[in-house]
Amino acid sequence: MIGFAAPWIFGVALAAALTITALHFLSARQPRVLLLPTARFVPKRDARAVARQAKPSDVLLLLLRVIALLAAGSALAGARCGAQSARTSQLIVIDAAWRADSLALLSRAMSAAAVESVAALEPPVVLWVNGVSNDPGVAIAAAIRESASQAHADPSLAALSLTVVMPELVRSRRGWDAWRNQWPARIRVVRPVHAGATDTSAMAGAAFGRVRVVSAATTVGTDVVAAAYASRGVSATRTPGADEDDVVVRRETTDDATNARVTVLWPVSGVPAGWPAALPADSVGAVVATGVALVAPWVRTALPPALSDSVRAIAWWSDGVAAAVERTRGTSCVREVAIAVAPASDLLLSPTADGVLRALRAPCGGIGVPAPKESAGTSGVAAATMQASASRFRALNVTARTTQPAWLATALLVMAFVALLAEHVVRREAAGAAAS
Numbered sequence: 001m002i003g004f005a006a007p008w009i010f011g012v013a014l015a016a017a018l019t020i021t022a023l024h025f026l027s028a029r030q031p032r033v034l035l036l037p038t039a040r041f042v043p044k045r046d047a048r049a050v051a052r053q054a055k056p057s058d059v060l061l062l063l064l065r066v067i068a069l070l071a072a073g074s075a076l077a078g079a080r081c082g083a084q085s086a087r088t089s090q091l092i093v094i095d096a097a098w099r100a101d102s103l104a105l106l107s108r109a110m111s112a113a114a115v116e117s118v119a120a121l122e123p124p125v126v127l128w129v130n131g132v133s134n135d136p137g138v139a140i141a142a143a144i145r146e147s148a149s150q151a152h153a154d155p156s157l158a159a160l161s162l163t164v165v166m167p168e169l170v171r172s173r174r175g176w177d178a179w180r181n182q183w184p185a186r187i188r189v190v191r192p193v194h195a196g197a198t199d200t201s202a203m204a205g206a207a208f209g210r211v212r213v214v215s216a217a218t219t220v221g222t223d224v225v226a227a228a229y230a231s232r233g234v235s236a237t238r239t240p241g242a243d244e245d246d247v248v249v250r251r252e253t254t255d256d257a258t259n260a261r262v263t264v265l266w267p268v269s270g271v272p273a274g275w276p277a278a279l280p281a282d283s284v285g286a287v288v289a290t291g292v293a294l295v296a297p298w299v300r301t302a303l304p305p306a307l308s309d310s311v312r313a314i315a316w317w318s319d320g321v322a323a324a325v326e327r328t329r330g331t332s333c334v335r336e337v338a339i340a341v342a343p344a345s346d347l348l349l350s351p352t353a354d355g356v357l358r359a360l361r362a363p364c365g366g367i368g369v370p371a372p373k374e375s376a377g378t379s380g381v382a383a384a385t386m387q388a389s390a391s392r393f394r395a396l397n398v399t400a401r402t403t404q405p406a407w408l409a410t411a412l413l414v415m416a417f418v419a420l421l422a423e424h425v426v427r428r429e430a431a432g433a434a435a436s
Helices: 007-026 061-075 097-117 137-151 172-182 224-231 351-361 408-435
Strands: 002-004 079-081 087-096 126-128 157-165 188-190 211-216 247-250 261-267 277-290 292-302 313-317 322-331 331-335 388-389
Touching: 002 007, 002 061, 002 247, 002 408, 007 061, 007 224, 061 408, 087 097, 087 137, 097 157, 097 188, 126 137, 126 172, 137 157, 137 172, 157 322, 224 292, 224 351, 247 351, 261 351, 277 351, 292 351
Parallel strands: 087 126, 087 157, 157 188, 211 247, 247 261, 261 331
Antiparallel strands: 002 079, 157 388, 277 292, 277 313, 313 322, 322 331
16 A cells, blocks of 8 residues: 655656656657759659658656656655555553553553453553643643654554543643544543552542641631531541641641641631732632632632742632642642631531532642543534544644655655666767767
C-alpha cells in the first residue's frame, strides 16, 4: 500500500510530468537541408508524393525527466509504503505523578478494555501526562496530539480508542468540558483502584482523617463550625500523646504552631491575618467549593491575597473572587477562610454546606469536583462507539512530510539526482552525434 502525507504535492509533480510529455510529442524538428542532384539524373517515371510518418525521438531523455519529477515529488509529498492492512491503535493516558503504580494502573486499564471487547492487536500507547488529576481535559488534548501524529505516520491506521485513568475527584472539569467534543467517540474512564489494594492517589477521597476544631474564647461550646463537623460525625478531640492531627480548624486570627497535616485558619470575624478588609463590606449571593454552591445572603469582609503556584484558591464567591485559599508548607498546608458565619446560623448544617466543609477537610492539594464519567448515552457525542476514525485526525497535522520508512525520502531524492545527471550525459552525446 502506498500513500502520501501531502497528496497534492505529488499531484503537482504528476501534472508537470504529463505536461512535459505532451510538449515533447508536440515538438517538431526541421529536416536537414540536402542538395538535390541535377534534374537529368531523375529517372523518368510516375511522380509520387512521399508522406512522412511521425516517429518519437529522444524517448530516453523524456523518460529520465519524468522519473526525476516523480521521484522528487514523491519525496516532498511524504510517500509512505509498506502498510498492508488497516489497524487500530489504543491510547492510555495516566497522570505522570502515578508512575510508581504503573504496573497496576496499566493492568486495570487493559482489563477494562478487555471487558468492553475492544480488540487490542498491538501493545497500547501509554501517555504519561502531567495534571490529569488537576483537570482531565489535558488527557484529551494529549490524546488528540498523539492521534494526529500516529495518523500521519501510518496510512494503515484506521481507528483509535482512548482510555483515561483518573481519580474519583479532580480539581476542575473546565478543561474536560471544553475539550470533550473534540474526541469523536466515547472515552473509557478507569479509576486507579485495583483489586486487593487501595487507591494510591491523593485525590481518591473527598477527605481524610478527623477534624479537631479549636474554638475562639468567645465561642466555646457554641461554635458553628465545630457543630457542623460534629453533625457529620468527623469531629475529634485532642488525643493525649498524639504526634500529629489530620485536620485542625483554628477559629482565632493567628496561626499557632501545630503538627496537623492540614491547618485551617477560619477566624470568627471572617478576616484572616494578612487579608485586607473589604471596605465597605459588600454582599455576595453564594460561595462555591468542590462544585457545590452554598446560597445565602453572605457579606464579604476580606479580599484575598495574590494567587501563585504556592497559594491557590479552593473556594470562591459567586462573582469569582477567592473566598478561601491554600498555602503549601512542605508536606503540609495551611488554608485561610474568609467566610463570616453568624454565631446562631444553621447554614453550615445544611447539605449544601458539604462542598465547603469537604474542601477544607480534603488532603493538601486534593480538593476538587467529581471526575467525569462516560457512558454510551451521556458521552456528549453522537457516536456511541469506542473507536474514533483516524481520518478525523489526519487533517490536524498539516506540517507532517516525513516519508515512511525514513530512508525512502533520501532514496527518492538520489533517484531524481541520478536521473538529471543521466539526462545531461545523454544530451551531450546526442549533441556530439548531431555535430558529427
